[in-house]
Amino acid sequence: MKKYDYIILGSGPVAMHLLAKLERTTNEVLVVEKSLWGGTCPNTGCQPKIFMEGTVRPVLNSYYLAGKGIKEAAKIDWPTLVARKKKIWAAFHKNERKSMTGKHSDTIQGKGIITGPHTVKVGDQEYEGKDIVIGTGLSPRDLDIPGGKYAITNNEFFDLDELPKRAIVIGGGYVAMELATILQAAGTEVTILQHSDRLLRPFDQDYVQELKQIMEERGIKFHMNAPVKQITKDGDQYTVTTTNGENFDTDLVINAAGRKPNVEGMGLKEVGIDFDPKRGIKVNEHMQTSIPSIFAAGDVADNGQPNLTPVAWVDAYHIINFIENGITDPIKYPAVATNAFTYPEIAQVGIREDDMEEGDYVKTLDLSDMFFSIGEGDSHAKLKVILNKNGVVRGASELSIHAAEDINNFVPLVGRKYPAKFVEENLTFAFPTPANNLDTLFR
Structure with missing residues (x-):
């Protein structure tokens, strides 16, 4: 049995960042991957999405500027876009596993099954690790309905050679809204079916409703409180039926109804690791599971x-600092920013207005009259910042075509006392840019 200091299950961002630290040591590391090297984000998630965003954004930008200096809106050449994507990603797939293999790191293709506190089995071989880290991420949740198999997910979306004339997107979260944005920009008739009355739950709901209206004005149709009952297939066409009896004929169905932690079939139950099939693997303040030598991190960790x-x-x-450097302080998360690459984008850090407590108050800023917003046709741009009674920033929300980038300016301000003083001492951002909004808010 070959022995390692670390065995890492999954080759996504957890593995990448562990390796970045461990490659400076003599620790022997084994990375086990059952699917695509690099995990979801670079293969079927955020990276191909942001790649397509590079085409979608100027197309939609030109849509809003048509007649205002641009003669006509641009159009997406879908076959060329997808062919270019495939060519770029073919090179990525060829090199990603190699990037994880080094003098002190091995890689194995296969499903890792935990057989004990220090052992993992891959195929018919068993390996020993002083510590084991589970970083297997999430995968699309199956549609548990008749005909659910007919729906594709983000796993297949970015390789679609043919653009559908019509598409049904099931769901109302990040994936649903972003894929709907891409398809509509390319010319597809898009309908979103959401099981509840809310979209994009992590975000400020006032801004979400405004975003929904903007997307509707571009032609995307929303049906709220419309759980899907079944999907039927007739030749190349599909019919999606909701529980309230509505039928929607379409050329493509996309399942964007949620994601689940990759915890099944890994031996967790057999060795006594506590986990929830919906929430993931339970961990303590050092990311340890119920077996101290086995850690879980990233999306798969609860x-x-x-x-x-x-x-x-x-x-x-934190896992590296805990094991290698003897750090005993509990893990501490900084303010976490998040965004959806819709058009316009919506972004959030800290609390939302719905989460405000007594004494909190809101400062708002209309960004639509800024010259860069006027110049780009960003007529809905706006920002709100939440502070407590002592002037400490508790959160910020933004709706604009630059929201994802701009919200990062507020990450170091969340929880900070005297934000006006901080801004006053850090005024020398490039000008004119969205970062200059900080001066406007806190002067």
Whole structure:
């Protein structure tokens, strides 16, 4: 049995950040991956999404500027876009596993099954690790309805060679809203079916409703409180039926109804690791599972944090500090920013207005009359910041085509006393840019 200092299950952001630290040591590391090297984010999630965003954004930007200096809106050449994506990602797939293999790190393709506090089995081989880290992430939750198999997920979306004329998107979260944005920009007739009356739950709901209205004005149709009952197939066409009896004919169905932690079939129950199939693996303040030599990090860990890539980075670094550097302080998460790459974008850090407590108050800023917003046709741009009675920033929300980038300016301000003083001492951002809004808010 070959022995390692660390065995890492999953090759996503947890593995990448553990390896970044461990490669500076002589620790022997084994990375086990059952699917695509690099995990969801670079393969079927945030990275192909942001790649397509590079085309979608100028197209939609030109849509809003048509007749205001641009003669006509641009159009997406879908076959060329997807072919370019496939070419770029083919090179990525070829090199990603190699990037994780080094002098002190091995990689194995296969499903890792935990057989004990220090052992993992892959195929018919068993390996020993002083510590084991589970970073297997999330995967799309199956549609448990008749015909659910007919729906594709984000796993297949970014390789669609043919653009559908019509598409049904089931769900109302990040994935649903972002894929709907891409498809509509490319010319598809898009309908979103959401089982409840809310979209994008982590975000400020006033801004979410405004975003919904903007998307509707571009032609995206929303049906709220419309749980899907079944999907039927007739040739190349599909019919999606909701529980209230509505039928929707379409050329493509996308399941964006949620994600689940990858915890099944890994031996967790057999060795006594506590987990919930919906929430993930239970961990303590050092990311240890119920077996101290086995850790869980990132989306698969039930750590009380949003399932976002930067959270996985924090988890990975804490594990290294705990094991290698003897740090005993509990893991501490900084303010976590999040955003949806819709158009316009919506972004959030800290608390929302709905979460305000007694003494909290809101400062708002209309960004639509800023010259950069006027120039880009961003007529709905707006920002709100929540402070407590002592002037401490508790959260910020933004709706604009630059919201994802701009919200990062507020991350170091959340929880900070005297934000006006901080801003006054850090006024020298490039000008004119969205970062200059800080001066306007706190002068």
